Amino acid sequence: MQELAVSRPTIAGVASAAGVSVASVSRVLNGLPATAEMVERVQRAVEDLGYVPDSRARSLKVGRTFQLTLAVADVGNPVYVTMMRAVEEVVSAAGYRLVVTTTGPEVVDEVALVRGMARGYADGLVISPLRVDDDLIKSIRECDVPVVVAGNVPAKAGVDTVRANSPKGVALAVEHLLAKGRDRIAFVNGPVDTVPGAARAKGFADATKHYNLKAAGAIEAADFTFAAGRAAGKQLFKKSRPSAVICANDLLAVGVMHELAAYGLQVPAEVAVIGMDDSELAEQSFPPLTSVNLGSAERGRRAAELLLARIEDDTRTPRRIVVQPTLSVRRSTP
Amino acid sequence: MQELAVSRPTIAGVASAAGVSVASVSRVLNGLPATAEMVERVQRAVEDLGYVPDSRARSLKVGRTFQLTLAVADVGNPVYVTMMRAVEEVVSAAGYRLVVTTTGPEVVDEVALVRGMARGYADGLVISPLRVDDDLIKSIRECDVPVVVAGNVPAKAGVDTVRANSPKGVALAVEHLLAKGRDRIAFVNGPVDTVPGAARAKGFADATKHYNLKAAGAIEAADFTFAAGRAAGKQLFKKSRPSAVICANDLLAVGVMHELAAYGLQVPAEVAVIGMDDSELAEQSFPPLTSVNLGSAERGRRAAELLLARIEDDTRTPRRIVVQPTLSVRRSTP
DNA sequence: TTGTATGCGTTATCAA
DNA sequence: TTGATAACGCATACAA
Numbered sequence: 001m002q003e004l005a006v007s008r009p010t011i012a013g014v015a016s017a018a019g020v021s022v023a024s025v026s027r028v029l030n031g032l033p034a035t036a037e038m039v040e041r042v043q044r045a046v047e048d049l050g051y052v053p054d055s056r057a058r059s060l061k062v063g064r065t066f067q068l069t070l071a072v073a074d075v076g077n078p079v080y081v082t083m084m085r086a087v088e089e090v091v092s093a094a095g096y097r098l099v100v101t102t103t104g105p106e107v108v109d110e111v112a113l114v115r116g117m118a119r120g121y122a123d124g125l126v127i128s129p130l131r132v133d134d135d136l137i138k139s140i141r142e143c144d145v146p147v148v149v150a151g152n153v154p155a156k157a158g159v160d161t162v163r164a165n166s167p168k169g170v171a172l173a174v175e176h177l178l179a180k181g182r183d184r185i186a187f188v189n190g191p192v193d194t195v196p197g198a199a200r201a202k203g204f205a206d207a208t209k210h211y212n213l214k215a216a217g218a219i220e221a222a223d224f225t226f227a228a229g230r231a232a233g234k235q236l237f238k239k240s241r242p243s244a245v246i247c248a249n250d251l252l253a254v255g256v257m258h259e260l261a262a263y264g265l266q267v268p269a270e271v272a273v274i275g276m277d278d279s280e281l282a283e284q285s286f287p288p289l290t291s292v293n294l295g296s297a298e299r300g301r302r303a304a305e306l307l308l309a310r311i312e313d314d315t316r317t318p319r320r321i322v323v324q325p326t327l328s329v330r331r332s333t334p
Numbered sequence: 335m336q337e338l339a340v341s342r343p344t345i346a347g348v349a350s351a352a353g354v355s356v357a358s359v360s361r362v363l364n365g366l367p368a369t370a371e372m373v374e375r376v377q378r379a380v381e382d383l384g385y386v387p388d389s390r391a392r393s394l395k396v397g398r399t400f401q402l403t404l405a406v407a408d409v410g411n412p413v414y415v416t417m418m419r420a421v422e423e424v425v426s427a428a429g430y431r432l433v434v435t436t437t438g439p440e441v442v443d444e445v446a447l448v449r450g451m452a453r454g455y456a457d458g459l460v461i462s463p464l465r466v467d468d469d470l471i472k473s474i475r476e477c478d479v480p481v482v483v484a485g486n487v488p489a490k491a492g493v494d495t496v497r498a499n500s501p502k503g504v505a506l507a508v509e510h511l512l513a514k515g516r517d518r519i520a521f522v523n524g525p526v527d528t529v530p531g532a533a534r535a536k537g538f539a540d541a542t543k544h545y546n547l548k549a550a551g552a553i554e555a556a557d558f559t560f561a562a563g564r565a566a567g568k569q570l571f572k573k574s575r576p577s578a579v580i581c582a583n584d585l586l587a588v589g590v591m592h593e594l595a596a597y598g599l600q601v602p603a604e605v606a607v608i609g610m611d612d613s614e615l616a617e618q619s620f621p622p623l624t625s626v627n628l629g630s631a632e633r634g635r636r637a638a639e640l641l642l643a644r645i646e647d648d649t650r651t652p653r654r655i656v657v658q659p660t661l662s663v664r665r666s667t668p
Numbered sequence: 669t670t671g672t673a674t675g676c677g678t679t680a681t682c683a684a
Numbered sequence: 685t686t687g688a689t690a691a692c693g694c695a696t697a698c699a700a
Contacts, residue, residue: 288592356672361696
């Protein structure tokens with residue numbers, strides 16, 4: 001057996017093995033003009049040595065990594081897998097690889113991520129922040145790779161955003177329930193100090209006023225998780241008996257449905273339940289969950305496209321795209 | 335407003351702004367000894383210019399990126415979120431950032447990923463491959479950053495692995511069912527040309543022989559998804575009436591349960607259902623799914639630890655860790 | 669303690 | 685078409 005290659009071959013190793021210059025190796029590797037013999041010799045040497053270019057050195061030189069990052073708060077939330085799939089499709093078609101990273105629920109982590117993203121990790125970032133503050137907006141503006149926000153930040157921040165229309169989504173849910181004769185509608189929200197929580201709270205408040213809804217209970221869950229949904233359900237049915245409950249996302253809704261089952265209440269016969277996000281979980285839950293489709297897939301797609309466009313041309317004025325909701329009716333509502 | 339910084343500050347810019355050498359800037363940034371005044375001046379300049387080190391250049395120099403990659407086949411499979419969380423916890427405690435990337439079900443994509451991983455993207459890789467062939471093993475062996483496989487590859491491959499004991503897991507499920515008097519046990523597997531599919535097939539074959547199970551139907555689903563589970567369920571109950579069904583993962587099990595509901599069959603009264611993976615979905619499904627815990631969290635943890643250890647010392651002999659299963663009993667079984 | 673100079677592996681400019 | 689060489693931005697050995 002040969003001695004083990006203690007260090008991996010570099011372009012210089014390939015060059016000397018092929019008996020040509022490093023410049024020629026680089027050219028062949030990048031498909032620039034070269035004689036057939038040159039191509040042959042270089043490829044032979046590359047093959048022999050098992051040479052693989054160093055992406056760090058390459059991107060240091062050319063200034064691009066051909067990597068894009070998607071940052072989400074919680075990988076356990078199925079809405080992000082929908083978004084992830086959509087983003088992946090767009091960016092990979094454009095020749096980028098996508099890496100996903102998770103920030104956790106705290107805004108400081110998001111700021112740290114954006115700050116660290118500057119310089120070298122990727123050519124761009126799609127971030128879906130749970131909480132937004134001035135620090136985060138500042139870090140996004142100062143970031144020297146393009147960032148697009150999948151979520152809502154103030155227009156004056158001057159960043160590309162693509163967001164859902166939660167208030168409209170809540171309205172769709174309310175209308176559907178009222179049409180089915182369910183007028184004692186409770187609302188289980190996530191934390192209102194989050195971007196989606198605030199938007200959905202506004203949506204429910206608007207709807208309450210507009211449709212003159214009678215109060216039937218409103219809960220602010222600890223977070224947007226299944227466990228929080230169960231806890232919220234427990235609290236909710238202790239003090240009221242709504243005929244329907246709208247939840248701020250699908251995980252909360254499924255948690256609430258479990259609690260309903262524990263109380264022996266039939267869905268949808270006794271209580272109707274509507275989730276939001278229309279994630280894969282809505283289809284998988286039992287009964288299948290009627291859910292407000294906030295356009296996660298389209299938001300992901302548009303966000304990715306915005307990012308690619310901005311990488312292409314950093315001077316374009318920031319766009320703010322709003323994706324309109326639809327209602328996916330399943331069997332958790334009559 | 336100031337003119338826009340057309341190019342981002344480099345360490346040289348900071349140095350000249352602070353009136354010191356680049357070496358001094360580098361030292362201060364890396365916490366090496368310096369006078370208080372030096373530290374002060376450098377930090378001031380860094381702050382003023384909004385300087386952020388270029389991670390590519392840095393890692394090109396020091397040879398490390400302080401990034402680790404986790405590659406999974408399908409982000410929509412909840413077993414991976416369990417694993418992801420565990421890996422994340424271990425590597426971030428060790429000072430690395432974790433990026434997640436998805437390979438898709440094809441082995442060629444996995445090979446491409448491992449090949450591309452060589453040189454620069456990360457300091458190590460945990461990969462959970464659905465399909466394994468010689469090419470993949472070759473690419474792992476040739477990869478010049480450490481790779482640990484969360485899954486089963488032949489011992490002769492000589493790579494670090496941490497895998498589940500699926501046959502034992504299937505046996506646990508069978509024993510539980512038999513103890514409850516369910517002896518007409520059907521089996522819904524994923525594709526048997528995958529690593530987990532093959533292992534679970536073997537497990538069920540072993541159990542069939544060992545417990546002398548009567549044939550009650552066995553289906554090979556198209557993949558490990560919810561939709562495939564539904565399709566398999568439809569096929570299964572067309573031709574047989576098992577009193578229990580074991581599914582190769584939770585998504586398949588939930589799909590099968592939906593089909594049972596469509597047939598008007600009660601779970602667990604008429605048909606018991608057991609999944610595998612004990613993912614978050616098992617808890618969220620209704621009824622909550624009895625599931626074989628194949629130790630995804632522990633596998634993730636151990637895989638991450640193995641990876642860190644190998645980064646520390648590349649000469650250690652490859653380890654093959656096996657994590658033993660347990661059964662999480664919920665309400666889908668009597 | 670600080671500064672100068674070299675090199676990490678690559679691409680791009682320029683001559684030949 | 686090909687080769688020598690200068691950057692890319694940073695860390696460090698060595699000199700001061």
